[in-house]
Amino acid sequence: MRAVRCHAYGDLANLSVDEVPVPDPGPGQVRVAVHAVGINFADGLMVLGQYQEKPPLPFVPGLEAAGIVEACGEGVTRVRPGDRVAALVDTGAYAEYLVAPEDRLFPVPDGMDLVTAASFPVVYGTSHVALDRRARLQPGETLLVHGAAGGVGLTAVEIGRAMGATVIASASSPEKLAVAALHGAGHLIDYSHEDLRARVREITDGRGADVIYDPVGGDVFDTSLRCIAWEGRLIVIGFASGRIPQAPANILLVKNISVIGLFWGAYRQRDPQVVRDSLDTLFGWYGEGKLKPHISHRLDLAEAAAGIGLLRDRQSTGKVVLTTGRTE
Known part of the structure; x- marks a missing residue:
């Protein structure tokens, strides 16, 4: 073979x-x-x-x-x-x-x-466990997804919408944002030439995003800390930018922010039922036409x-x- x-x-x-x-x-x-x-x-x-x-x-x-x-x-x-x-x-x-x-x-x-x-399995499973189990995303909350047209980012857009959130997609080009829009993003930010922090605050009437999904890291992570809502949750998925960022503890304290990690692959060894239950839910949503x-x-x-x-x-x-x- x-x-x-x-x-x-x-x-x-x-x-x-x-x-x-x-x-x-x-x-x-x-x-x-x-x-x-x-x-x-x-x-x-x-x-x-x-x-x-x-x-x-x-x-x-x-x-x-x-x-x-x-x-x-x-x-x-x-x-x-x-x-x-x-x-x-x-x-x-x-x-x-x-x-x-x-x-x-x-x-x-x-x-x-x-x-x-x-x-x-990998991309949808990652985003579902991240948003449902780790970030505890709730209906009516605002979800900001970085890298929103990428492998995991696009699934986070779809899953966020399926969970009842208002989804803001950020990406590096109009073409990528068009893909995110087709999959359920209600607001679009081209961070290659728009001010990410200012646009998030504009879209949320100054409040910031309740949950931020970040597979990019680097400068995007740094900016996320400054456009997240009070008691917001920033979930770290990866570092596609190439730079692993550091979170200033004073910002976490002042805004009561949670920075949460998600290494989905670890669940397969430590708690495989989490993966199985998640995929059961996701395959069901696919059958209902919620995921494309x-x-x-x-x-x-x-x-x-x-x-x-x-x-x-x-x-x-x-x-x-x-x-x-x-x-x-």
Whole structure:
């Protein structure tokens, strides 16, 4: 089978498409014939050796995929051959087959194709746990989403609207803001030439945003502290800008602000039921038409490096998906 492998940390050029044996499932494991793979920002960090976890070399990147169950190991009871599933793994998704524990597989609902399913769990799961469990977003509150046309940002726009919030989208171009508007943003801020702080205060009649969703960090984080409401919650998702910011404690004290972290992947090890319950809710919202996943690029598995580059260089909106050539 084809698999994309990283042979050295530090550069996307260290990725190659290799022929490797098809893996066999062990006890409690399932082999999935992969149809599509979702690319995430973390994949690029992992290849560079900059992620929280560094798998031993060589490794197959990729956190999520979707496909058809082909074989089950001893003791598997939740799925059977022929089932359509989405898979969440620590590594190994960039391949024509993957093996995963059965509790890392989620049934794909009727009406959702497998390419869409591959784009769904990480970004929607991240935003839902961030906004519902961590930030406790309430109906009627104002949610400011940075990077609002990106992989996680666009899902935060949709989920915020589904939860009854007024959504302000910030992004770096009119084209990206147009995508956010189509997915439910009620107000738009182009921070490449608008004053972010002034516009948020204008939109909220001087009050500021109740919840701020920040996958960008850097200067955007700094400005967020100055346009957040009394008792607001700023949720830290990542640092796409490249700079990890520091929060002045005096600002937190004076405005009674909470700065909250969200490393969604940790729930898969520490409290996997949180992930399962969240995805159950999200798949239900998808079935109700509340969520409309946006995929800007579909590439062949062999183009994995180019796909990661699209995310790194902010040339994509929503998700980038790799396909293996299989059809349903």
